[in-house]
Amino acid sequence: xxxxxxxxxxxxxxxxxxxxxxxxxxxxxxxxxxxxxxxxxxxxxxxxxxxxxxxxxxxxxxxxxxxxxxxxxxxxxxxxxxxxxxxxxxxxxxxxxxxxxxxxxxxxxxxxxxxxxxxxxxxxxxxxxxxxxxxxxxxxxxxxxxxxxxxxxxxxxxxxxxxxxxxxxxxxxxxxxxxxxxxxxxxxxxxxxxxxxxxxxxxxxxxxxxxxxxxxxxxxxxxxxxxxxxxxxxxxxxxxxxxxxxxxxxxxxxxxxxxxxxxxxxxxxxxxxxxxxxxxxxxxxxxxxxxxxxxxxxxxxxxxxxxxxxxxx
Amino acid sequence: xxxxxxxxxxxxxxxxxxxxxxxxxxxxxxxxxxxxxxxxxxxxxxxxxxxxxxxxxxxxxxxxxxxxxxxxxxxxxxxxxxxxxxxxxxxxxxxxxxxxxxxxxxxxxxxxxxxxxxxxxxxxxxxxxxxxxxxxxxxxxxxxxxxxxxxxxxxxxxxxxxxxxxxxxxxxxxxxxxxxxxxxxxxxxxxxxxxxxxxxxxxxxxxxxxxxxxxxxxxxxxxxxxxxxxxxxxxxxxxxxxxxxxxxxxxxxxxxxxxxxxxxxxxxxxxxxxxxxxxxxxxxxxxxxxxxxxxxxxxxxxxxxxxxxxxxxxxxxxxxxxxxxxxxxxxxxxxxxxxxxxxxxxxxxxxxxxxxxxxxxxxxxxxxxxxxxxxxxxxxxxxxxxxxxxxxxxxxxxxxxxxxxxxxxxxxxxxxxxxxxxxxxxxxxxx
Numbered sequence: 001x002x003x004x005x006x007x008x009x010x011x012x013x014x015x016x017x018x019x020x021x022x023x024x025x026x027x028x029x030x031x032x033x034x035x036x037x038x039x040x041x042x043x044x045x046x047x048x049x050x051x052x053x054x055x056x057x058x059x060x061x062x063x064x065x066x067x068x069x070x071x072x073x074x075x076x077x078x079x080x081x082x083x084x085x086x087x088x089x090x091x092x093x094x095x096x097x098x099x100x101x102x103x104x105x106x107x108x109x110x111x112x113x114x115x116x117x118x119x120x121x122x123x124x125x126x127x128x129x130x131x132x133x134x135x136x137x138x139x140x141x142x143x144x145x146x147x148x149x150x151x152x153x154x155x156x157x158x159x160x161x162x163x164x165x166x167x168x169x170x171x172x173x174x175x176x177x178x179x180x181x182x183x184x185x186x187x188x189x190x191x192x193x194x195x196x197x198x199x200x201x202x203x204x205x206x207x208x209x210x211x212x213x214x215x216x217x218x219x220x221x222x223x224x225x226x227x228x229x230x231x232x233x234x235x236x237x238x239x240x241x242x243x244x245x246x247x248x249x250x251x252x253x254x255x256x257x258x259x260x261x262x263x264x265x266x267x268x269x270x271x272x273x274x275x276x277x278x279x280x281x282x283x284x285x286x287x288x289x290x291x292x293x294x295x296x297x298x299x300x301x302x303x304x305x306x307x308x309x310x311x312x313x
Numbered sequence: 314x315x316x317x318x319x320x321x322x323x324x325x326x327x328x329x330x331x332x333x334x335x336x337x338x339x340x341x342x343x344x345x346x347x348x349x350x351x352x353x354x355x356x357x358x359x360x361x362x363x364x365x366x367x368x369x370x371x372x373x374x375x376x377x378x379x380x381x382x383x384x385x386x387x388x389x390x391x392x393x394x395x396x397x398x399x400x401x402x403x404x405x406x407x408x409x410x411x412x413x414x415x416x417x418x419x420x421x422x423x424x425x426x427x428x429x430x431x432x433x434x435x436x437x438x439x440x441x442x443x444x445x446x447x448x449x450x451x452x453x454x455x456x457x458x459x460x461x462x463x464x465x466x467x468x469x470x471x472x473x474x475x476x477x478x479x480x481x482x483x484x485x486x487x488x489x490x491x492x493x494x495x496x497x498x499x500x501x502x503x504x505x506x507x508x509x510x511x512x513x514x515x516x517x518x519x520x521x522x523x524x525x526x527x528x529x530x531x532x533x534x535x536x537x538x539x540x541x542x543x544x545x546x547x548x549x550x551x552x553x554x555x556x557x558x559x560x561x562x563x564x565x566x567x568x569x570x571x572x573x574x575x576x577x578x579x580x581x582x583x584x585x586x587x588x589x590x591x592x593x594x595x596x597x598x599x600x601x602x603x604x605x606x607x608x609x610x611x612x613x614x615x616x617x618x619x620x621x622x623x624x625x626x627x628x629x630x631x632x633x634x635x636x637x638x639x640x641x642x643x644x645x646x647x648x649x650x651x652x653x654x655x656x657x658x659x660x661x662x663x664x665x666x667x668x669x670x671x672x673x674x675x676x677x678x679x680x681x682x683x684x685x686x687x688x689x690x691x692x693x694x695x696x697x698x699x700x701x702x703x704x705x706x707x708x709x710x711x712x713x714x715x716x717x718x719x720x721x722x723x724x725x726x727x728x729x730x731x732x733x734x735x736x737x738x739x740x741x742x743x744x
Contacts, residue, residue, distance in 0.1 A: 145564060171711075260710040
């Protein structure tokens with residue numbers, strides 16, 4: 001004859017089991033969908049990229065040849081890669097000036113305008129952002145045409161420069177020419193963010209500082225910029241992390257990374273290696289280097305800049 | 314009783330409809346090509362329409378891409394994803410890469426399964442065999458072109474040059490360019506190049522050089538640092554440095570058709586595009602210039618049709634579509650709309666096909682005259698072949714931009730190419 005267990009005891013045992021084990025799992029169940037998404041679409045590709053960087057593979061062949069650190073060693077001794085690395089930094093430096101410093105400066109100046117004037121000004125500034133990048137790049141190809149009919153050469157001609165400049169095929173001018181296009185596209189968007197950040201600074205703070213004698217540069221340096229810092233940091237971070245991506249399409253449309261790699265950067269070089277030369281292992285090694293570099297950037301920003309930023313917590 | 318009869322009739326009608334539908338089920342195939350709306354796109358659409366009219370059960374979808382490298386890149390990605398395109402125009406420089414890497418279906422295998430060999434009877438053997446690698450045809454030779462020099466007679470006259478006697482040699486072009494520059498302060502020459510080595514191979518091969526040589530041990534080595542190659546590239550670089558030539562990648566064509574340069578070194582396949590875009594009245598063309606008395610050697614431009622369809626029904630449909638493209642009617646449409654040299658040369662004399670067109674388009678005859686000078690467009694071998702081609706392209710740009718002399722740029726390129734192609738054997742190709 002089976003022994004009957006009282007139902008109250010079963011209930012108590014279930015509760016204890018739930019409190020001991022299941023309850024701890026509940027938070028994980030809540031975050032599981034998002035976590036799975038991130039694992040599948042972010043961490044798995046990253047891990048796979050890292051794995052492929054130790055192989056020689058052309059994407060479609062079943063067999064992948066294990067080559068150990070060979071791809072990294074080749075990268076280290078590849079003069080083209082060193083050139084591309086330096087140029088990537090130049091692209092970023094240009095971007096820091098053109099789509100971080102300049103939009104903030106313009107936003108500061110725009111604060112002097114009336115609301116109606118600001119509306120018009122920000123519409124004009126934002127206009128390039130809505131143009132598809134490939135279309136913009138094609139229009140700029142015409143601006144850079146190396147004849148007197150190209151816009152820039154026509155302007156130079158007015159100032160007596162009769163020999164047209166070969167903007168996109170000259171190694172000295174190709175990189176700045178391409179960088180100008182991507183920065184022209186993005187600047188308006190960053191201007192809007194900067195303007196919104198500046199407008200969000202409490203007016204009473206500014207008035208109090210003004211009454212206390214803070215004027216002009218002193219007001220900007222000691223009141224506006226510290227309060228604006230979170231927005232400024234955001235603009236800087238997205239520029240540094242996405243600066244090379246902004247310029248990808250203009251490079252693809254205008255120079256293909258040339259002449260002789262003079263306008264190439266890490267992002268486009270990875271694309272070339274992976275999807276034009278089909279050397280997935282080498283492209284993955286470049287990607288790992290790039291991820292490490294940008295991870296380092298992000299960490300440095302966090303350590304050096306974030307602690308100086310005053311958040312309204 | 315009536316109800317039963319009605320139900321039986323309905324059943325019969327349904328069965329009949331289903332079987333008819335199955336018999337008429339449409340097969341859709343994808344045709345990947347480089348024919349955008351300004352470069353042969355309308356002709357592709359017309360060819361598809363005429364094919365579909367004859368084959369109502371086959372639907373062909375055109376998928377134009379802007380360049381050959383994009384086409385190969387996208388095809389490779391689609392193949393890797395298990396969804397290969399059915400039929401793809403693959404540029405000649407990708408022949409060896411396709412042979413070594415992509416899962417193509419050989420022409421021999423298609424003929425064995427579906428027949429159609431008689432369609433190639435009139436295609437010259439040297440042209441048909443352009444796709445031959447390791448004893449089998451990787452694809453079906455389709456678009457053929459060679460380089461010609463288009464020129465603007467009006468600008469020639471303004472500069473004091475004789476448009477009826479255009480330069481014939483590199484030396485004559487250099488002298489004419491000096492006169493042109495002095496008279497109009499414009500470059501005479503625009504050479505269209507972008508992303509591949511066709512333009513430089515025209516010059517190097519015509520000077521007697523080769524991009525690739527077969528060593529005594531039976532392996533390939535780069536030939537790009539030979540004296541002939543260096544002289545050819547230095548000539549082009551000197552033209553640019555002196556302002557005789559504009560260095561504008563594929564914008565060279567825009568420079569020419571807006572009247573900012575007197576002549577354009579480009580493919581005969583661009584005739585249609587130039588004719589519809591030029592801003593001046595008369596367009597003429599002459600043969601590609603010789604280095605001294607050396608005969609020109611012109612790499613064959615254009616593409617082959619390569620088959621990747623794995624499903625038998627789609628494979629057969631793709632094959633039937635290809636046979637339509639290389640039929641006399643298909644070739645006629647293609648040549649008229651683009652400028653490509655007809656795959657069957659005798660069509661140019663046939664009143665039923667291209668005779669009247671050739672009579673009205675003397676430029677087309679220039680390219681036909683050069684058929685005997687056509688050679689295979691070099692494709693670098695092995696899995697690193699595409700990277701090797703890019704190394705040469707960078708060297709050309711470095712020399713044209715004045716960063717390096719032609720000798721230094723090509724020596725560095727030769728070393729890089731040799732490192733990349735390793736010890737690839739040079740047997741078994743049509744070269």
